[in-house]
Each structure stands twice: as C-alpha cells, then as structure tokens.
Amino acid sequence: MAITDDSSSRSKQATGSKNSKGSAYNSAGYVQGPLKWAIALTASLGAILEVIDTSIVNVALTDIQATLGATVSEVGWVVSGYAIANVILIPLSAWLGDVFGKKNYFVFSMIGFTFASVVCGLSPNLPILIIARIVQGLFGGGLLAKAQAILFETFPPAEQGVAQSVFGVGVISGPAIGPTLGGFLTDNLGWEWIFFINLPIGLVAVAMSIFFLRPDPPKSQQTQQPVDWWGIGLLAIAVGSLQTVLEEGERDDWFESSFITTLAITGVVGLALFIWRELTIKAPAVQLRVLRHRSLAAGSVYSGILGMGLYGALFAVPLFTQSVLGFSATQTGWLLAPGALASAIVMVLLGKISGKVDARLLIGIGAVGSALVMFNLSKITPQTGTDDLFWPLIWRGAVTVLMFLPLSLATLGPLPKKDVSAGSGFYNLTRQLGGSIGIAILTTMLEQRQAFHSAVLLAKLTPYDLETQQRLNALTGVFQSRGSDATTAQQQAFASLKQLVSTQAAILSYADIFHFVGIVFLCSLVLLMFLGKGGAGAKAPMGH
Structure with missing residues (x-):
C-alpha cells in the first residue's frame, strides 16, 4: 500500500494535478484554465494535417503522373500507399502511446509526418514518392486517434462536446478542404506544394506539442511489457492486405485477378489469427477486449457507416462534376468549400448543446437529413449545374455534423478513462475503413450501373425507333449545315447520339449511387438502440 501511495504521489507531482493554487490540473486529473484550449488546438492541428493529406493528393495525380512519367495504375499507389500505412498504425496508436509516452509519441509522429511531407515534395521519381507517402501514412496514423484520445483525457465530461467540436471541425471538413487546397496549389505552384505546405504548419504543431501537451509520467512508472511482435505482424498483414484489396480491387477487376484473390484470402486468415492472438496473450499490441463496451462496439460499426457516407459522397461529387460537368479541380474544390464551412459552423454550435441533448436523437436527425440530401442529389439531370448542387452540398456539410460529433461522445464518452486511447483507435479505424469500403463499393457500382x-x-x-430517327435526322441536318456531306453528317450524328447516351448513362449511374448512400444512412438508424445517450446521459469516465 505504501508503494502505491508513493507512486500516486509522484504521479501527481509529475503531472501537476494537486489542488494547489494555480495548478494546471484539477483533482480528477483534467486540465483546467487556458492550457486545455491550447492542448485542444494542438491536438486538432495534427489531426487536420493527417485528414487533409488523405484527399489533397487526389486532384494532383494527373500532374504527378505527367511529371514523373508514371502510368495510371502506378500513380494510384501514391494514394493507396498512404491509406494502407494509415490503417495499419491507427489500432497500434494506443499501445505505442503506452510504450513511449503519449506526448513523446504524438511529438514524434508530428515530426515524422512533417519530414516525410518534405521528402514527398522533393521526390525525383515515383518509387521514392510512394515510399515517402507510406512513411507519411505511418506517422499520420498516430496523429488522428491519439489526438482524439488526448482531448478525452484533457477535458472533463461536461466539456467534451465543445472539445470534440474543435477536433471535429478539421476531421469532417478536411476531406472537402483537401481537394480545394490541392487544386489551388497544383494549378498555381505545382504539385510539390501540396506536400511543402505541411512544413510551416507541421513545425508550428511540433512546437505547440512540445510546449503545451501534458508531460509523460516518469519512465519508471510506465509498465514494461514484452513487445507483441506476432500481433503487430499479423495486424500489418491482415489490415494491409484488406486495405489493398479495397484500394486496388476495382482497378484489377476484383476477384478476376489472382493478386486480389490472394490478398483477400491472406487478409481474412491474417485477421482471424490476429484476433485469436490478441485475445489469448497477456500483453497484446491491440486491446481487443475494449470492445466489451457496448457503446464502443456499436459506435465503431456506426463510424464505419458514417465513413462510407462521408467519404463516399465526397468521392462521388467531384467525379461527377469533373467527368460529366467538365469542372476543373479548382472549380470542384470551390464547389465543396461552402459545405466544409457549413460543417465548421454547425460543429461549433453543436459543441455547446451536445452535452444537453440525447446523442441518439441528434444522430438520428443527422442520418435522416443526410439521406434526404442524397435523395435530392439523385435527381441530377444533364442540365444540373453549380446552382443545383450548391444548397444540397451545404446541407450535406451541416447535417453530417449531427452524426459525427454526438457519435464520438456516445461512443467514447462512456468508456473508462484508461480505455479511451484504445477505444479511440478502433473508432477512427472503422471510419477510415468505412470510407475505403464505401469508395470501393461505389466505384464498382458506378461502373456496373453505367454499363x-x-x-x-x-x-x-x-432504325425502327421513331424518336431515335427524329433525333438522328435533326443532328444530321446540323452537321450538314456545318459543311459535312450527307454520309459523313449521318456518321457524325450517330456518334454524337452515342455520346449523348454515354453521358445520360453516367448521370443515371451517379443518381443510383447517391440513392444507395441515402438508403445506407436510413438503414443505419437501427444501430441507435445500441448506443448510449452520450453527453446527455453518459457517466463520467472513471479511473486513470
């Protein structure tokens, strides 16, 4: 008992959590005063960098391909490599934080991410760029989950709504900000600057992390456990293989490819062995037992669905505007920007009331609202333009927040404080995987429905369809009036008609996938019965 009391005393002394006047920490171990908001800004800045870099590259792939002399499939690994590395590290972030210290690990991840970004911009060829992106993804995986965990450990339950809204602004608007910023930088400065822009922001974030984050406890108080190398290896194989299937499956015609089939089998077997390993050893790399909390299990599933809707819709809209409406990358970015601004505004407002309202009610309103927006977008026609997309995208940005912030609180708020870090890893992992699954499904659906x-x-x-004949005759007359002979004009008319059919088929296909996403949001309402009340009824996290 004496040893425990002495240890507790040293811990309080190290963290400054005594109730002395002017202390930065209260008796429960939560940060108080201006410092907590500095910590919130620091953690959120790291998360924003990571999220934006998942989408900022997409609009620059054509320029990267031309500069580095790569094929379409080769340059795709600039995106895939980052995503695969990212999802491998996210579930390990809790363990790495325990081993090296939460602050040390966050600062190290921030430094590594910034350095890898510079290497990406300086890459002389595609292999070095892909390797640098993989390294960037590995460090980035430690930023997202750890940032959210830091906020839950910094703010008391009563203030979690506002704290998580600060974090959520970047996470939910990042996928829209990325293409906007990426398009501007690529068009005006060159694709290298989508990576160089991380340097000044990263250096500021590193300095803030060192200065503001809570110091790690003395090394002697950190439990020394053997490293679960088998668990880490099986996780890398399982998640890496499955994420590669999702990233590359559509490009390789799914299970028609022996490569994709082998990876899928490897991923499933590796996942089964990983789960068995982590549940049967004393010190696992990933604490799967944390899923015993019903709020985390249900919330993680819902997070996957939210990822499908959030990233899926933001994947489909730019494709539609650029491939069908002929928008440039910059034009598409500016079209998405107001929705990102709407997300930020609603996130801040929601942070002030989320602790007083049942999270399930807000999530339900957000799911229904998101479904209605998707159904509205499914009414697109060949005449659809910027004005027709403006308000639906504004509403999409606003109502999605009603799902994101309350879901975070309902999922992670009820957890004991000691399980928040591991829980945050699972929660963010499922959202990332949900986004990958959603994009893979929608890409395949788009191709099949267009066919x-x-x-x-x-x-x-x-020749027997009256409407077709009338359209062909009209087009033939147009081409003849431009100087073509009768035979050539007829061929041009038929080719033009086929192009019109192709465009119409594409529009109908996009309408189908918007409708599908709307149905997915409505089906997700069933999961509400498994979630907690969040800010309105969650118990305060217990323990340290």
Missing part, C-alpha cells in the same frame, strides 16, 4: 444503363439506352437506338 447497365448504356445497354438499356443503346437498345433503343435502332
């Missing part, structure tokens, strides 16, 4: 609609529409292009 279906093309076949249906082309079947009507026969």
